[in-house]
Amino acid sequence: MLRIADLVVRWGVATALDGVSLTIGDGEMVALVGPNGAGKSTLVKALAGLVRPVSGTIAVEGRIAYVPEGRQLFSGMSVEDNLSLGAWRGRDRDPGRVYQVLPALAPLARRRAGTLSGGQQQMVAVGRALMADPEILLVDELSLGLAPIVVSELADQLRLLHETRDLAVLLIEQNAQLALDLCSRGYVLENGRIVTSGSSAELQRSEAVRRAYLGGGDKYENHADRPEQGPP
Amino acid sequence: MSALVEYLISGIALGCGFALLASGFVVIFRVTEVINFTQGTLAVIGGFVAYSALTSAGIPQGLAEALGVLAAGGAGLTFGAVAIGKRGTPPLASLVITLGLSVAAYAAEIAIWGDQPISFSALPGDFVLAGAHLLRQYLLVIGVAILALAALGIFFAHTYAGKGMTACADNRFAAQMVGINVRRMGLFAFALGGLLGGLAGVLLIPIQPLSFNSDAESLIAGYWQASYQTVVALGLMLLLMVWQARRRAELA
Numbered sequence: 001m002l003r004i005a006d007l008v009v010r011w012g013v014a015t016a017l018d019g020v021s022l023t024i025g026d027g028e029m030v031a032l033v034g035p036n037g038a039g040k041s042t043l044v045k046a047l048a049g050l051v052r053p054v055s056g057t058i059a060v061e062g063r064i065a066y067v068p069e070g071r072q073l074f075s076g077m078s079v080e081d082n083l084s085l086g087a088w089r090g091r092d093r094d095p096g097r098v099y100q101v102l103p104a105l106a107p108l109a110r111r112r113a114g115t116l117s118g119g120q121q122q123m124v125a126v127g128r129a130l131m132a133d134p135e136i137l138l139v140d141e142l143s144l145g146l147a148p149i150v151v152s153e154l155a156d157q158l159r160l161l162h163e164t165r166d167l168a169v170l171l172i173e174q175n176a177q178l179a180l181d182l183c184s185r186g187y188v189l190e191n192g193r194i195v196t197s198g199s200s201a202e203l204q205r206s207e208a209v210r211r212a213y214l215g216g217g218d219k220y221e222n223h224a225d226r227p228e229q230g231p232p
Numbered sequence: 233m234s235a236l237v238e239y240l241i242s243g244i245a246l247g248c249g250f251a252l253l254a255s256g257f258v259v260i261f262r263v264t265e266v267i268n269f270t271q272g273t274l275a276v277i278g279g280f281v282a283y284s285a286l287t288s289a290g291i292p293q294g295l296a297e298a299l300g301v302l303a304a305g306g307a308g309l310t311f312g313a314v315a316i317g318k319r320g321t322p323p324l325a326s327l328v329i330t331l332g333l334s335v336a337a338y339a340a341e342i343a344i345w346g347d348q349p350i351s352f353s354a355l356p357g358d359f360v361l362a363g364a365h366l367l368r369q370y371l372l373v374i375g376v377a378i379l380a381l382a383a384l385g386i387f388f389a390h391t392y393a394g395k396g397m398t399a400c401a402d403n404r405f406a407a408q409m410v411g412i413n414v415r416r417m418g419l420f421a422f423a424l425g426g427l428l429g430g431l432a433g434v435l436l437i438p439i440q441p442l443s444f445n446s447d448a449e450s451l452i453a454g455y456w457q458a459s460y461q462t463v464v465a466l467g468l469m470l471l472l473m474v475w476q477a478r479r480r481a482e483l484a
Contacts, residue, residue: 048409050408066409068405068409072406072409073403073406074402075403076402084392084395085395085396088410093392128410
């Protein structure tokens with residue numbers, strides 16, 4: 001469904017991705033975790049065609065839609081317009097079908113996206129991606145800047161979408177615990193290279209991953225200290 | 233009283249023409265973040281092409297003006313292709329390209345139309361308002377400007393393509409992520425800016441004769457006769473625009 005092989009991307013002289021290979025099967029939910037600057041965002045940009053790789057291949061079967069890092073909504077436009085623009089390359093621009101799966105968005109239809117809370121904005125970003133009727137959803141930093149309770153609600157919704165619509169998901173996260181909880185398997189990206197991969201259980205047990213990303217203690221601890229963005 | 237009314241109406245008409253010109257400027261800036269220095273040139277091209285169609289080809293005035301507007305739209309698209317056609321051109325570089333194009337256009341305009349002011353006759357007839365005799369052309373300018381700006385408003389707020397352009401202005405990155413071709417939208421904005429500039433040109437040329445360098449003067453709202461004030465004002469504005477564009481480039 002999505003197969004990336006030996007992808008190399010450079011920004012000038014700096015190598016951002018150095019031979020990255022990963023695959024996602026039909027309806028599979030896969031995590032890509034790694035610290036800041038590992039090359040996660042570069043990978044998203046390469047997938048979206050915004051940067052040209054030096055070498056390597058990206059093969060996509062089916063439509064791919066993005067939930068970009070930091071939501072990236074059209075903040076001056078209404079929720080409804082944000083959603084309908086998600087169908088830019090498709091035909092059906094009626095946001096009604098997204099309200100069916102994300103009913104919390106329906107009452108917000110006429111609100112300006114920039115006035116919503118961080119969690120609501122993230123939901124709009126997911127809804128906008130769903131408007132493209134994707135077979136693969138690429139979610140970049142779902143949890144960033146959101147309160148833990150909001151993150152777990154969004155995570156539940158994402159899991160539901162994955163299960164009910166057979167949607168393949170690539171979840172790119174700094175919050176490794178969250179990503180490995182949600183996904184069945186994952187990859188760890190570090191300095192532009194995949195350093196380890198395997199089932200989520202294996203990765204969670206792996207000493208290197210635990211030490212580097214998970215810390216100890218509370219489930220969403222990594223992000224608990226970050227304030228929620230936007231008005232409540 | 234009649235003098236006041238005359239100044240008022242002619243001033244409003246002139247202002248409406250400038251509003252059309254400026255709206256093209258804004259459309260292009262919003263979508264591409266490029267300050268288009270060819271905007272005034274587009275009005276000149278619109279007016280001049282209409283003049284040639286009218287006087288040399290003998291085409292009826294309305295049609296000649298429509299041709300002028302279309303020519304300006306084509307010129308806008310061409311300028312846009314040069315300024316933003318290459319992938320990844322920073323807005324500041326595009327700004328400088330448009331500045332160069334506007335100067336190059338002087339040479340072309342002088343070669344084709346000469347360096348003397350050009351005009352053609354206004355809509356025939358006049359009307360009387362509060363004792364003042366006024367050209368019907370003023371009403372035409374005001375009416376067309378209101379219609380064009382209303383149509384522009386409807387286009388951006390209520391059509392899917394218009395919303396796509398607004399989306400590019402709102403968040404370029406997100407627009408790319410949903411699959412909008414922002415460069416193509418930018419070219420479309422340049423063409424639209426050209427049409428609006430051309431419309432301003434053909435509407436204003438009967439009231440205010442245009443010459444090749446009217447563009448620089450039109451940029452600073454209203455001095456059609458060059459004077460040292462306009463040069464100083466233009467210089468200041470240039471500096472401000474370059475500074476602003478640099479700041480934007482750094483933020484991006």
